[in-house]
Amino acid sequence: MITKLRIHLTEHFPFLTHKKLLLAVSGGLDSMVMAHLFSQLPFKIAIAHCNFGLRGEESDADQAFVKSFAEKHEIPFFHTRFDTQSFAKDYKLSIQLAARELRYNWFAELLQQKELDYLVTAHHADDNLETFLINFSRGTGPEGLTGIPGKIGNIIRPLLPFSRDEIETYANENAIQWREDSSNASDKYLRNKIRHHVVPLLKEINPSLLESFSNTSSYLQQAMSMADDASRIVYRKVVTEESHQKKINIGELLVLPNYKAYLHSWLAPLGFTAWEDIYHLVHAQSGKQVFSTHFRLLKDRDFLLLAAVATENPTELYIEKGVGEVNFPLKLSFRKVNGISDAPNTVIFADEDLLHFPLILRKWHEGDDFQPFGMKGQSKKVSKFFKDEKLSAFEKEQAWLLCSGDDIVWIVGLRQDERFKIQHKTQNILQITLHNETSISP
CATH class of the missing domain: 3.40.50.620 (HUPs)
Known part of the structure; x- marks a missing residue:
């Protein structure tokens, strides 16, 4: 032996x-x-x-x-x-x-x-x-x-x-x-x-x-190896990986004769076990979801969205005047500038004299409204804005608001509020930047 x-x-x-x-x-x-x-x-x-x-x-x-x-x-x-x-x-x-x-x-x-x-x-x-x-x-x-x-x-x-x-x-x-x-x-x-x-x-x-x-x-192991190879090839065609989630294209998935097998291959290692619920999810209404211990799968229009179950984070952060940078829960920097320039949605320029400190960084609440930049005097529900921007449920959960008192200054990474924009009489310009690794893409 x-x-x-x-x-x-x-x-x-x-x-x-x-x-x-x-x-x-x-x-x-x-x-x-x-x-x-x-x-x-x-x-x-x-x-x-x-x-x-x-x-x-x-x-x-x-x-x-x-x-x-x-x-x-x-x-x-x-x-x-x-x-x-x-x-x-x-x-x-x-x-x-x-x-x-x-x-x-x-x-x-x-x-x-x-x-x-x-x-x-x-x-x-x-x-x-x-x-x-x-x-x-x-x-x-x-x-x-x-x-x-x-x-x-x-x-x-x-x-x-x-x-x-x-x-x-x-x-x-x-x-x-x-x-x-x-x-x-x-x-x-x-x-x-x-x-x-x-x-x-x-x-x-x-x-x-x-x-x-x-x-x-031995034969079964060889067959499983072939199936794993096929699963990886299909994954690259059907799944898009983003910073906070993975998006499974339902239309691309359903043209596959064995789509259930592919879902099992991708999701079983993540602890999912409610397979009938998962298979039904592709035909369910948006908003339906299935959980494993650490992950969840959400139906959102034409996609199944996969993300980790959110951990508990602080729901509010107070930012005093003069603070140059915060690193959690988002990485934001604050600096005074002499003028404004074209900038992506990860940067805003606000009239510092219109802001009431400390600023509040918080999660959005049902009923929140703001005046989207470019829509003078017109209010809009944050929830309606999210819907128009076609944000998924995951992206809504990840959204943060930068507020001056009860007023929203910025839906961070998405849209500034009209009331705090720079005008010809503005004397103190505050540039606020969301660093790219934490930006939100609608």
């Missing part, structure tokens, strides 16, 4: 040469064989063990067992203990999901703190098959049918080519001891039900099941 592992590492993990590895070792058969194998290979390794505190003395005995192995082989050993049940209750997770969250977060911290390069786990061919069957039984996209990846980020799984039988045979031949987790005998968890009842039946039907599954998994 060690010869087969050496060849596999050389062919698929050549980048591991001279790297420092952290082995995730529970004390069970798979991880103890992994630890034994890597202790014979020319790598700098350390061992990490998680005590989830779920089986009382049995969990403590697992920790002591792994620690003893590490000390015997002079391998650095790190361990931690979690209150898994409390964590699961607090975050409304199953015990399995809570344990996964806890251990991978801790592993990531260890890699950084101890300056280690990769985490190594002992997932093998049977685990891969079980994961496929779990995903298949629950319903999944194509990515859920390609099995466990051999490498994802800084996590590697070099035992995936090996079956559980191979691993156990190696352990027996080399007198490797391991700890049996009593919970593995229970059918309480879906994985155990599949392991104990479904997989044996499938292996009875096809004795070469693992090899057949490996081939199928």
